[in-house]
Amino acid sequence: MFIVALALVAVVAAAPVEEPEPIVRSDFEQSPEGSYTYSFETQKGIVRQEEGQVKEALDEENKPHNVVVVRGSYSYPGEDGKPVSITYFADETGFHAEGDSIPKPARR
Incomplete structure (x- = not known):
């Protein structure tokens, strides 16, 4: 059991650690x-406001x-390099998001 625990610790310690996005x-x-305003931008092009x-x-x-x-x-940036954009609002009716990457409900 001790050897299994040591092996598990070795695997976890060897796992790559991702650096946070600058x-x-x-x-x-x-x-x-x-009321508030908030925005940020990362080095790799992630933008939020x-x-x-x-x-x-x-x-x-x-x-x-x-x-x-x-x-x-x-x-x-999407996997193809093109930007993926989402706009949203939240109020007493709930959270509402729109964007080309969000699946649309099927129309009947």
């Missing part, structure tokens, strides 16, 4: 009421409460 630009700003705005919405019982409405996008 970030070449990063910005973040937040307001006291909860997002903003959140506080909005009053009604819950299931029609009581007002604050939610953060988020809008953003991200892109990264």
Whole structure:
């Protein structure tokens, strides 16, 4: 059993460690009421930007409460070198994303 444990430790120790992607630009700003903007870009071309705005919405019982409405996008180089882009928003109705790489539901 001890030999098996040593072999397992040796395999884990020999596994390559991926270095984190170097970030070449990063910005973040937040307001006291909860709104924010956020963006970054990596050396290999991964780009993300997002903003959140506080909005009053009604819950299931029609009581007002604050939610953060988020809008953003991200892109990264695809396997063919062409950029893959996704835009999204999230609010009290859920998360919604669009992009050519996201499968579309079949139409009937």
